[in-house]
Amino acid sequence: MSRTEYATAAHYEYDKQLARAAIEAYFSTGPGLDHVRGSILTEVELECERDGIFLHGYADNVVRTDDGLQIIDYKPSVRYELSTSDRAKEKLREHLAGEDYHPRIVKSAIQVATYIEGIQNTSVYEPGMEVVFTYYGLLANTDLEKSTAGVRPRVSGYGRDVEETYYSEEETIWGLIQRAHDGIRENNFEPIQWDAIRENACDRCDYRSMCTDALAEEVQF
Known part of the structure:
Protein backbone atom coordinates (compact mmCIF):
# COMPACT_ATOMS: atom_id res chain seq x y z
CA MET A 1 0.00 0.00 0.00
CA SER A 2 1.09 3.56 -0.60
CA ARG A 3 1.80 5.91 2.30
CA THR A 4 -0.55 8.43 0.65
CA GLU A 5 -3.50 6.11 1.33
CA TYR A 6 -3.04 6.47 5.09
CA ALA A 7 -4.09 9.37 7.28
CA THR A 8 -0.84 9.34 9.26
CA ALA A 9 2.65 7.89 9.03
CA ALA A 10 1.97 5.98 12.26
CA HIS A 11 -1.01 4.15 10.74
CA TYR A 12 1.07 3.24 7.70
CA GLU A 13 3.99 1.99 9.77
CA TYR A 14 1.72 -0.10 12.01
CA ASP A 15 0.06 -1.82 9.05
CA LYS A 16 3.47 -2.47 7.52
CA GLN A 17 4.73 -4.09 10.72
CA LEU A 18 1.49 -6.05 11.08
CA ALA A 19 1.78 -7.46 7.56
CA ARG A 20 5.42 -8.40 8.12
CA ALA A 21 4.59 -10.12 11.43
CA ALA A 22 1.77 -12.07 9.76
CA ILE A 23 4.06 -13.33 7.00
CA GLU A 24 6.79 -14.29 9.48
CA ALA A 25 4.30 -16.19 11.66
CA TYR A 26 2.79 -17.93 8.64
CA PHE A 27 6.18 -19.34 7.62
CA SER A 28 7.80 -19.89 11.02
CA THR A 29 5.09 -21.37 13.27
CA GLY A 30 2.24 -21.66 10.75
CA PRO A 31 1.65 -23.93 7.74
CA GLY A 32 3.25 -21.59 5.21
CA LEU A 33 6.09 -23.87 4.13
CA ASP A 34 3.74 -26.85 3.66
CA HIS A 35 1.33 -24.66 1.69
CA VAL A 36 4.12 -23.49 -0.60
CA ARG A 37 5.83 -26.83 -1.10
CA GLY A 38 2.58 -28.61 -1.91
CA SER A 39 1.05 -25.83 -4.00
CA ILE A 40 -0.03 -26.85 -7.49
CA LEU A 41 -2.36 -23.96 -8.42
CA THR A 42 -2.56 -20.33 -7.31
CA GLU A 43 -5.15 -17.68 -8.13
CA VAL A 44 -6.90 -20.29 -10.23
CA GLU A 45 -10.38 -19.74 -11.64
CA LEU A 46 -12.77 -22.49 -10.58
CA GLU A 47 -16.12 -23.02 -12.31
CA CYS A 48 -19.09 -25.26 -11.68
CA GLU A 49 -22.66 -25.72 -12.92
CA ARG A 50 -25.76 -27.26 -11.36
CA ASP A 51 -29.33 -27.14 -12.63
CA GLY A 52 -28.47 -24.37 -15.06
CA ILE A 53 -26.71 -22.23 -12.44
CA PHE A 54 -23.12 -21.34 -13.31
CA LEU A 55 -20.72 -20.19 -10.57
CA HIS A 56 -17.07 -19.23 -10.69
CA GLY A 57 -14.45 -17.77 -8.42
CA TYR A 58 -10.68 -17.50 -7.93
CA ALA A 59 -9.03 -19.75 -5.34
CA ASP A 60 -5.94 -18.36 -3.63
CA ASN A 61 -4.08 -21.65 -3.37
CA VAL A 62 -4.59 -25.35 -4.10
CA VAL A 63 -2.28 -27.78 -2.31
CA ARG A 64 -1.79 -31.47 -3.06
CA THR A 65 -2.05 -33.58 0.09
CA ASP A 66 -1.51 -37.26 0.83
CA ASP A 67 -5.25 -37.86 0.47
CA GLY A 68 -6.18 -35.41 -2.26
CA LEU A 69 -6.47 -31.63 -2.55
CA GLN A 70 -6.69 -28.73 -0.13
CA ILE A 71 -8.22 -25.47 -1.30
CA ILE A 72 -7.04 -22.51 0.78
CA ASP A 73 -8.67 -19.10 0.95
CA TYR A 74 -6.58 -16.55 2.83
CA LYS A 75 -8.33 -13.99 5.03
CA PRO A 76 -7.21 -11.46 7.63
CA SER A 77 -9.52 -13.26 10.07
CA VAL A 78 -11.93 -16.21 9.92
CA ARG A 79 -14.33 -14.76 12.49
CA TYR A 80 -17.23 -14.30 10.07
CA GLU A 81 -16.57 -17.23 7.78
CA LEU A 82 -18.38 -20.55 7.63
CA SER A 83 -17.57 -23.02 10.42
CA THR A 84 -18.42 -26.62 11.25
CA SER A 85 -20.46 -25.80 14.34
CA ASP A 86 -24.07 -26.90 14.68
CA ARG A 87 -25.01 -23.24 15.09
CA ALA A 88 -23.46 -22.33 11.72
CA LYS A 89 -25.48 -25.06 10.02
CA GLU A 90 -28.61 -23.88 11.79
CA LYS A 91 -28.01 -20.33 10.54
CA LEU A 92 -27.92 -21.54 6.95
CA ARG A 93 -31.26 -23.29 7.40
CA GLU A 94 -32.76 -20.26 9.14
CA HIS A 95 -31.69 -17.98 6.31
CA LEU A 96 -33.19 -20.27 3.68
CA ALA A 97 -36.45 -20.50 5.63
CA GLY A 98 -36.60 -16.71 6.03
CA GLU A 99 -36.55 -17.04 9.80
CA ASP A 100 -33.38 -15.00 10.29
CA TYR A 101 -30.75 -13.08 8.35
CA HIS A 102 -27.11 -14.29 8.14
CA PRO A 103 -25.61 -12.78 4.97
CA ARG A 104 -21.95 -13.23 5.88
CA ILE A 105 -22.17 -16.93 6.56
CA VAL A 106 -24.34 -17.46 3.47
CA LYS A 107 -21.80 -15.64 1.29
CA SER A 108 -19.06 -17.81 2.77
CA ALA A 109 -21.06 -21.00 2.15
CA ILE A 110 -21.63 -20.08 -1.50
CA GLN A 111 -17.88 -19.55 -1.92
CA VAL A 112 -17.15 -22.96 -0.40
CA ALA A 113 -19.70 -24.61 -2.71
CA THR A 114 -18.21 -22.94 -5.78
CA TYR A 115 -14.64 -23.95 -4.99
CA ILE A 116 -15.31 -27.53 -3.85
CA GLU A 117 -17.46 -28.26 -6.91
CA GLY A 118 -15.20 -26.24 -9.19
CA ILE A 119 -11.97 -28.03 -8.29
CA GLN A 120 -13.57 -31.27 -9.45
CA ASN A 121 -13.75 -29.80 -12.96
CA THR A 122 -10.00 -29.26 -13.21
CA SER A 123 -7.21 -31.48 -14.50
CA VAL A 124 -5.63 -31.80 -11.03
CA TYR A 125 -8.64 -33.60 -9.58
CA GLU A 126 -8.97 -37.37 -9.78
CA PRO A 127 -12.12 -39.30 -8.81
CA GLY A 128 -12.04 -40.41 -5.19
CA MET A 129 -9.75 -37.61 -4.05
CA GLU A 130 -10.48 -36.03 -0.68
CA VAL A 131 -11.19 -32.32 -1.07
CA VAL A 132 -10.54 -30.07 1.93
CA PHE A 133 -11.53 -26.41 2.02
CA THR A 134 -9.58 -24.25 4.46
CA TYR A 135 -10.11 -20.66 5.51
CA TYR A 136 -6.78 -19.41 6.83
CA GLY A 137 -6.78 -16.20 8.87
CA LEU A 138 -3.33 -14.63 8.70
CA LEU A 139 -4.23 -12.09 11.39
CA ALA A 140 -6.40 -14.38 13.50
CA ASN A 141 -4.71 -13.27 16.73
CA THR A 142 -2.96 -9.95 17.19
CA ASP A 143 -1.31 -8.37 20.18
CA LEU A 144 1.30 -5.75 20.99
CA GLU A 145 4.72 -6.73 22.29
CA LYS A 146 6.34 -4.05 24.43
CA SER A 147 10.07 -3.77 25.03
CA THR A 148 12.78 -1.19 25.57
CA ALA A 149 13.16 -1.10 21.78
CA GLY A 150 9.54 0.01 21.38
CA VAL A 151 6.21 -1.58 20.57
CA ARG A 152 5.65 -4.06 17.75
CA PRO A 153 2.73 -6.27 16.67
CA ARG A 154 2.67 -9.93 17.61
CA VAL A 155 0.62 -12.10 15.26
CA SER A 156 -0.48 -15.71 14.84
CA GLY A 157 -2.65 -17.31 12.17
CA GLY A 175 -31.21 -23.98 -2.08
CA LEU A 176 -29.79 -20.59 -1.06
CA ILE A 177 -27.90 -20.37 -4.35
CA GLN A 178 -31.02 -21.29 -6.33
CA ARG A 179 -33.10 -18.65 -4.58
CA ALA A 180 -30.50 -15.95 -5.18
CA HIS A 181 -30.18 -17.00 -8.82
CA ASP A 182 -33.93 -16.94 -9.37
CA GLY A 183 -34.24 -13.56 -7.69
CA ILE A 184 -31.62 -12.05 -9.95
CA ARG A 185 -33.15 -13.53 -13.10
CA GLU A 186 -36.62 -12.31 -12.11
CA ASN A 187 -35.43 -8.86 -10.99
CA ASN A 188 -36.79 -9.60 -7.53
CA PHE A 189 -34.43 -8.02 -5.03
CA GLU A 190 -36.81 -7.38 -2.15
CA PRO A 191 -35.02 -8.73 0.94
CA ILE A 192 -36.96 -11.06 3.20
CA GLN A 193 -35.32 -9.78 6.39
CA TRP A 194 -35.45 -6.06 5.59
CA ASP A 195 -35.66 -5.00 9.26
CA ALA A 196 -32.48 -6.92 10.05
CA ILE A 197 -30.70 -5.37 7.08
CA ARG A 198 -31.76 -1.89 8.11
CA GLU A 199 -30.56 -2.47 11.65
CA ASN A 200 -27.18 -3.97 10.76
CA ALA A 201 -26.14 -2.41 7.46
CA CYS A 202 -27.88 0.88 6.67
CA ASP A 203 -25.75 3.10 8.89
CA ARG A 204 -22.62 2.00 7.01
CA CYS A 205 -24.08 2.11 3.52
CA ASP A 206 -22.29 4.37 1.01
CA TYR A 207 -25.56 4.94 -0.86
CA ARG A 208 -27.63 6.14 2.09
CA SER A 209 -27.70 9.72 0.79
CA MET A 210 -29.53 8.63 -2.37
CA CYS A 211 -31.78 5.93 -0.88
CA THR A 212 -35.45 6.90 -0.86
CA ASP A 213 -36.16 4.71 2.16
CA ALA A 214 -33.36 6.31 4.17
CA LEU A 215 -34.30 9.83 3.09
CA ALA A 216 -37.93 9.24 3.97
CA GLU A 217 -36.98 8.53 7.57
CA GLU A 218 -35.21 11.88 7.83
CA VAL A 219 -38.16 13.92 6.61
CA GLN A 220 -39.77 15.77 9.50
CA PHE A 221 -43.43 16.71 9.22
Missing part, protein backbone atom coordinates in the same frame (compact mmCIF):
# COMPACT_ATOMS: atom_id res chain seq x y z
CA TYR A 158 -5.42 -19.86 12.33
CA GLY A 159 -6.85 -22.32 9.81
CA ARG A 160 -10.41 -23.66 9.71
CA ASP A 161 -11.46 -26.62 7.56
CA VAL A 162 -15.14 -26.32 6.58
CA GLU A 163 -15.80 -28.90 3.88
CA GLU A 164 -17.80 -31.04 6.35
CA THR A 165 -20.40 -28.30 6.67
CA TYR A 166 -20.75 -28.12 2.90
CA TYR A 167 -21.28 -31.85 2.54
CA SER A 168 -23.76 -32.03 5.45
CA GLU A 169 -25.68 -28.92 4.33
CA GLU A 170 -25.25 -29.28 0.57
CA GLU A 171 -29.00 -29.24 -0.12
CA THR A 172 -29.49 -26.14 2.05
CA ILE A 173 -26.59 -24.26 0.47
CA TRP A 174 -27.70 -25.00 -3.07
Whole structure:
Protein backbone atom coordinates (compact mmCIF):
# COMPACT_ATOMS: atom_id res chain seq x y z
CA MET A 1 0.00 0.00 0.00
CA SER A 2 1.09 3.56 -0.60
CA ARG A 3 1.80 5.91 2.30
CA THR A 4 -0.55 8.43 0.65
CA GLU A 5 -3.50 6.11 1.33
CA TYR A 6 -3.04 6.47 5.09
CA ALA A 7 -4.09 9.37 7.28
CA THR A 8 -0.84 9.34 9.26
CA ALA A 9 2.65 7.89 9.03
CA ALA A 10 1.97 5.98 12.26
CA HIS A 11 -1.01 4.15 10.74
CA TYR A 12 1.07 3.24 7.70
CA GLU A 13 3.99 1.99 9.77
CA TYR A 14 1.72 -0.10 12.01
CA ASP A 15 0.06 -1.82 9.05
CA LYS A 16 3.47 -2.47 7.52
CA GLN A 17 4.73 -4.09 10.72
CA LEU A 18 1.49 -6.05 11.08
CA ALA A 19 1.78 -7.46 7.56
CA ARG A 20 5.42 -8.40 8.12
CA ALA A 21 4.59 -10.12 11.43
CA ALA A 22 1.77 -12.07 9.76
CA ILE A 23 4.06 -13.33 7.00
CA GLU A 24 6.79 -14.29 9.48
CA ALA A 25 4.30 -16.19 11.66
CA TYR A 26 2.79 -17.93 8.64
CA PHE A 27 6.18 -19.34 7.62
CA SER A 28 7.80 -19.89 11.02
CA THR A 29 5.09 -21.37 13.27
CA GLY A 30 2.24 -21.66 10.75
CA PRO A 31 1.65 -23.93 7.74
CA GLY A 32 3.25 -21.59 5.21
CA LEU A 33 6.09 -23.87 4.13
CA ASP A 34 3.74 -26.85 3.66
CA HIS A 35 1.33 -24.66 1.69
CA VAL A 36 4.12 -23.49 -0.60
CA ARG A 37 5.83 -26.83 -1.10
CA GLY A 38 2.58 -28.61 -1.91
CA SER A 39 1.05 -25.83 -4.00
CA ILE A 40 -0.03 -26.85 -7.49
CA LEU A 41 -2.36 -23.96 -8.42
CA THR A 42 -2.56 -20.33 -7.31
CA GLU A 43 -5.15 -17.68 -8.13
CA VAL A 44 -6.90 -20.29 -10.23
CA GLU A 45 -10.38 -19.74 -11.64
CA LEU A 46 -12.77 -22.49 -10.58
CA GLU A 47 -16.12 -23.02 -12.31
CA CYS A 48 -19.09 -25.26 -11.68
CA GLU A 49 -22.66 -25.72 -12.92
CA ARG A 50 -25.76 -27.26 -11.36
CA ASP A 51 -29.33 -27.14 -12.63
CA GLY A 52 -28.47 -24.37 -15.06
CA ILE A 53 -26.71 -22.23 -12.44
CA PHE A 54 -23.12 -21.34 -13.31
CA LEU A 55 -20.72 -20.19 -10.57
CA HIS A 56 -17.07 -19.23 -10.69
CA GLY A 57 -14.45 -17.77 -8.42
CA TYR A 58 -10.68 -17.50 -7.93
CA ALA A 59 -9.03 -19.75 -5.34
CA ASP A 60 -5.94 -18.36 -3.63
CA ASN A 61 -4.08 -21.65 -3.37
CA VAL A 62 -4.59 -25.35 -4.10
CA VAL A 63 -2.28 -27.78 -2.31
CA ARG A 64 -1.79 -31.47 -3.06
CA THR A 65 -2.05 -33.58 0.09
CA ASP A 66 -1.51 -37.26 0.83
CA ASP A 67 -5.25 -37.86 0.47
CA GLY A 68 -6.18 -35.41 -2.26
CA LEU A 69 -6.47 -31.63 -2.55
CA GLN A 70 -6.69 -28.73 -0.13
CA ILE A 71 -8.22 -25.47 -1.30
CA ILE A 72 -7.04 -22.51 0.78
CA ASP A 73 -8.67 -19.10 0.95
CA TYR A 74 -6.58 -16.55 2.83
CA LYS A 75 -8.33 -13.99 5.03
CA PRO A 76 -7.21 -11.46 7.63
CA SER A 77 -9.52 -13.26 10.07
CA VAL A 78 -11.93 -16.21 9.92
CA ARG A 79 -14.33 -14.76 12.49
CA TYR A 80 -17.23 -14.30 10.07
CA GLU A 81 -16.57 -17.23 7.78
CA LEU A 82 -18.38 -20.55 7.63
CA SER A 83 -17.57 -23.02 10.42
CA THR A 84 -18.42 -26.62 11.25
CA SER A 85 -20.46 -25.80 14.34
CA ASP A 86 -24.07 -26.90 14.68
CA ARG A 87 -25.01 -23.24 15.09
CA ALA A 88 -23.46 -22.33 11.72
CA LYS A 89 -25.48 -25.06 10.02
CA GLU A 90 -28.61 -23.88 11.79
CA LYS A 91 -28.01 -20.33 10.54
CA LEU A 92 -27.92 -21.54 6.95
CA ARG A 93 -31.26 -23.29 7.40
CA GLU A 94 -32.76 -20.26 9.14
CA HIS A 95 -31.69 -17.98 6.31
CA LEU A 96 -33.19 -20.27 3.68
CA ALA A 97 -36.45 -20.50 5.63
CA GLY A 98 -36.60 -16.71 6.03
CA GLU A 99 -36.55 -17.04 9.80
CA ASP A 100 -33.38 -15.00 10.29
CA TYR A 101 -30.75 -13.08 8.35
CA HIS A 102 -27.11 -14.29 8.14
CA PRO A 103 -25.61 -12.78 4.97
CA ARG A 104 -21.95 -13.23 5.88
CA ILE A 105 -22.17 -16.93 6.56
CA VAL A 106 -24.34 -17.46 3.47
CA LYS A 107 -21.80 -15.64 1.29
CA SER A 108 -19.06 -17.81 2.77
CA ALA A 109 -21.06 -21.00 2.15
CA ILE A 110 -21.63 -20.08 -1.50
CA GLN A 111 -17.88 -19.55 -1.92
CA VAL A 112 -17.15 -22.96 -0.40
CA ALA A 113 -19.70 -24.61 -2.71
CA THR A 114 -18.21 -22.94 -5.78
CA TYR A 115 -14.64 -23.95 -4.99
CA ILE A 116 -15.31 -27.53 -3.85
CA GLU A 117 -17.46 -28.26 -6.91
CA GLY A 118 -15.20 -26.24 -9.19
CA ILE A 119 -11.97 -28.03 -8.29
CA GLN A 120 -13.57 -31.27 -9.45
CA ASN A 121 -13.75 -29.80 -12.96
CA THR A 122 -10.00 -29.26 -13.21
CA SER A 123 -7.21 -31.48 -14.50
CA VAL A 124 -5.63 -31.80 -11.03
CA TYR A 125 -8.64 -33.60 -9.58
CA GLU A 126 -8.97 -37.37 -9.78
CA PRO A 127 -12.12 -39.30 -8.81
CA GLY A 128 -12.04 -40.41 -5.19
CA MET A 129 -9.75 -37.61 -4.05
CA GLU A 130 -10.48 -36.03 -0.68
CA VAL A 131 -11.19 -32.32 -1.07
CA VAL A 132 -10.54 -30.07 1.93
CA PHE A 133 -11.53 -26.41 2.02
CA THR A 134 -9.58 -24.25 4.46
CA TYR A 135 -10.11 -20.66 5.51
CA TYR A 136 -6.78 -19.41 6.83
CA GLY A 137 -6.78 -16.20 8.87
CA LEU A 138 -3.33 -14.63 8.70
CA LEU A 139 -4.23 -12.09 11.39
CA ALA A 140 -6.40 -14.38 13.50
CA ASN A 141 -4.71 -13.27 16.73
CA THR A 142 -2.96 -9.95 17.19
CA ASP A 143 -1.31 -8.37 20.18
CA LEU A 144 1.30 -5.75 20.99
CA GLU A 145 4.72 -6.73 22.29
CA LYS A 146 6.34 -4.05 24.43
CA SER A 147 10.07 -3.77 25.03
CA THR A 148 12.78 -1.19 25.57
CA ALA A 149 13.16 -1.10 21.78
CA GLY A 150 9.54 0.01 21.38
CA VAL A 151 6.21 -1.58 20.57
CA ARG A 152 5.65 -4.06 17.75
CA PRO A 153 2.73 -6.27 16.67
CA ARG A 154 2.67 -9.93 17.61
CA VAL A 155 0.62 -12.10 15.26
CA SER A 156 -0.48 -15.71 14.84
CA GLY A 157 -2.65 -17.31 12.17
CA TYR A 158 -5.42 -19.86 12.33
CA GLY A 159 -6.85 -22.32 9.81
CA ARG A 160 -10.41 -23.66 9.71
CA ASP A 161 -11.46 -26.62 7.56
CA VAL A 162 -15.14 -26.32 6.58
CA GLU A 163 -15.80 -28.90 3.88
CA GLU A 164 -17.80 -31.04 6.35
CA THR A 165 -20.40 -28.30 6.67
CA TYR A 166 -20.75 -28.12 2.90
CA TYR A 167 -21.28 -31.85 2.54
CA SER A 168 -23.76 -32.03 5.45
CA GLU A 169 -25.68 -28.92 4.33
CA GLU A 170 -25.25 -29.28 0.57
CA GLU A 171 -29.00 -29.24 -0.12
CA THR A 172 -29.49 -26.14 2.05
CA ILE A 173 -26.59 -24.26 0.47
CA TRP A 174 -27.70 -25.00 -3.07
CA GLY A 175 -31.21 -23.98 -2.08
CA LEU A 176 -29.79 -20.59 -1.06
CA ILE A 177 -27.90 -20.37 -4.35
CA GLN A 178 -31.02 -21.29 -6.33
CA ARG A 179 -33.10 -18.65 -4.58
CA ALA A 180 -30.50 -15.95 -5.18
CA HIS A 181 -30.18 -17.00 -8.82
CA ASP A 182 -33.93 -16.94 -9.37
CA GLY A 183 -34.24 -13.56 -7.69
CA ILE A 184 -31.62 -12.05 -9.95
CA ARG A 185 -33.15 -13.53 -13.10
CA GLU A 186 -36.62 -12.31 -12.11
CA ASN A 187 -35.43 -8.86 -10.99
CA ASN A 188 -36.79 -9.60 -7.53
CA PHE A 189 -34.43 -8.02 -5.03
CA GLU A 190 -36.81 -7.38 -2.15
CA PRO A 191 -35.02 -8.73 0.94
CA ILE A 192 -36.96 -11.06 3.20
CA GLN A 193 -35.32 -9.78 6.39
CA TRP A 194 -35.45 -6.06 5.59
CA ASP A 195 -35.66 -5.00 9.26
CA ALA A 196 -32.48 -6.92 10.05
CA ILE A 197 -30.70 -5.37 7.08
CA ARG A 198 -31.76 -1.89 8.11
CA GLU A 199 -30.56 -2.47 11.65
CA ASN A 200 -27.18 -3.97 10.76
CA ALA A 201 -26.14 -2.41 7.46
CA CYS A 202 -27.88 0.88 6.67
CA ASP A 203 -25.75 3.10 8.89
CA ARG A 204 -22.62 2.00 7.01
CA CYS A 205 -24.08 2.11 3.52
CA ASP A 206 -22.29 4.37 1.01
CA TYR A 207 -25.56 4.94 -0.86
CA ARG A 208 -27.63 6.14 2.09
CA SER A 209 -27.70 9.72 0.79
CA MET A 210 -29.53 8.63 -2.37
CA CYS A 211 -31.78 5.93 -0.88
CA THR A 212 -35.45 6.90 -0.86
CA ASP A 213 -36.16 4.71 2.16
CA ALA A 214 -33.36 6.31 4.17
CA LEU A 215 -34.30 9.83 3.09
CA ALA A 216 -37.93 9.24 3.97
CA GLU A 217 -36.98 8.53 7.57
CA GLU A 218 -35.21 11.88 7.83
CA VAL A 219 -38.16 13.92 6.61
CA GLN A 220 -39.77 15.77 9.50
CA PHE A 221 -43.43 16.71 9.22
